[in-house]
Amino acid sequence: MKIFLNGEPKEVVDNCSVLDLLTEMGIVGKRLAVEVNEEIVSKSRHGDYSFDEGDKVEIVHAIGGG
Amino acid sequence: MQDDKLIIADKTYNSRLLVGTGKYKDMDETRDAIEASGAEIVTVAIRRTNIGQNPDEPNLLDVISPDKYTILPNTAGCYTAKDAVRTCQLARELLDGHDLVKLEVLGDQKTLYPNMVDTIEAAETLIKDGFKVMVYTSDDPIIAKRLEEMGCVAVMPLAGLIGSGLGICNPHNIRLIKENANVPILVDAGVGTASDAAIAMEIGCDAVLMNTAIAGAKKPVLMASAMKKAIEAGRESFLAGRMPKKAYASASSPIDGTFF
Numbered sequence: 590m591k592i593f594l595n596g597e598p599k600e601v602v603d604n605c606s607v608l609d610l611l612t613e614m615g616i617v618g619k620r621l622a623v624e625v626n627e628e629i630v631s632k633s634r635h636g637d638y639s640f641d642e643g644d645k646v647e648i649v650h651a652i653g654g655g
Numbered sequence: 656m657q658d659d660k661l662i663i664a665d666k667t668y669n670s671r672l673l674v675g676t677g678k679y680k681d682m683d684e685t686r687d688a689i690e691a692s693g694a695e696i697v698t699v700a701i702r703r704t705n706i707g708q709n710p711d712e713p714n715l716l717d718v719i720s721p722d723k724y725t726i727l728p729n730t731a732g733c734y735t736a737k738d739a740v741r742t743c744q745l746a747r748e749l750l751d752g753h754d755l756v757k758l759e760v761l762g763d764q765k766t767l768y769p770n771m772v773d774t775i776e777a778a779e780t781l782i783k784d785g786f787k788v789m790v791y792t793s794d795d796p797i798i799a800k801r802l803e804e805m806g807c808v809a810v811m812p813l814a815g816l817i818g819s820g821l822g823i824c825n826p827h828n829i830r831l832i833k834e835n836a837n838v839p840i841l842v843d844a845g846v847g848t849a850s851d852a853a854i855a856m857e858i859g860c861d862a863v864l865m866n867t868a869i870a871g872a873k874k875p876v877l878m879a880s881a882m883k884k885a886i887e888a889g890r891e892s893f894l895a896g897r898m899p900k901k902a903y904a905s906a907s908s909p910i911d912g913t914f915f
Contacts, residue, residue, distance in 0.1 A: 654700025
């Protein structure tokens with residue numbers, strides 16, 4: 590199944606959850622926020638929320654800025 | 656001076672200098688400069704994580720800990736109200752419900768001048784959604800008052816264009832904004848050197864927010880220390896009340912008792 594992660598196409602297994610994706614990326618527990626199709630998926634839902642084909646997923650963090 | 660505190664959204668701060676975290680050479684320089692500035696409120700930007708980046712790479716919030724600093728996420732780079740609101744919502748999720756944000760909606764890439772139509776629209780949405788909005792604005796006193804009346808917790812007129820270092824381009828407008836205000840007025844953007852920061856404080860501003868003036872100095876950590884002192888000196892000078900200007904000289908030594 591294909592999703593778009595931070596603007597790039599990415600293959601994930603069916604029923605892949607937000608937590609599965611973060612685990613694969615090695616960033617579980619980091620300070621970040623996840624949005625799917627412009628809706629926030631809060632931390633408490635990361636384990637339950639499974640992606641659908643074509644979902645636009647954004648994972649953001651804080652960087653230097655003024 | 657002990658009881659002269661800055662209060663923003665019911666929280667009390669000792670430092671009247673707010674600093675950004677952009678444009679530093681590395682995380683060590685970021686940490687050292689912010690430490691030297693004495694700032695308690697520190698701005699950050701919200702961006703995509705780098706896919707494939709080494710997960711052990713230090714994160715900004717490991718260096719600038721939310722336990723030690725009040726983190727002020729900004730909406731830099733947003734040109735529409737919608738993008739700014741979305742950025743703030745992501746920031747709140749990222750920071751476990753922390754709802755103090757710096758709203759800026761830009762109008763044009765060359766000047767990064769604020770788009771006040773979209774800024775006001777975004778501020779309305781964010782305030783309704785429970786955010787405490789510190790708002791970047793043009794130096795128009797009528798707009799500044801309107802933002803206060805809407806419920807923004809601080810109003811932050813530019814002194815000069817973002818990253819320009821041009822200094823306080825229109826001190827008269829900044830003074831008008833401050834005179835009419837019942838919320839903290841912060842100069843945000845334009846400060847280039849320590850004397851600019853002192854001037855902003857002498858006008859009566861409650862605080863100054865800067866990034867490039869420190870990060871873009873040849874020695875950022877030393878400039879951070881200079882800015883800390885300039886802010887304190889400018890504040891004390893404002894509270895002390897400057898002498899009136901005169902057209903002619905006035906001798907400092909007595910005229911009586913001369914023997915020549």
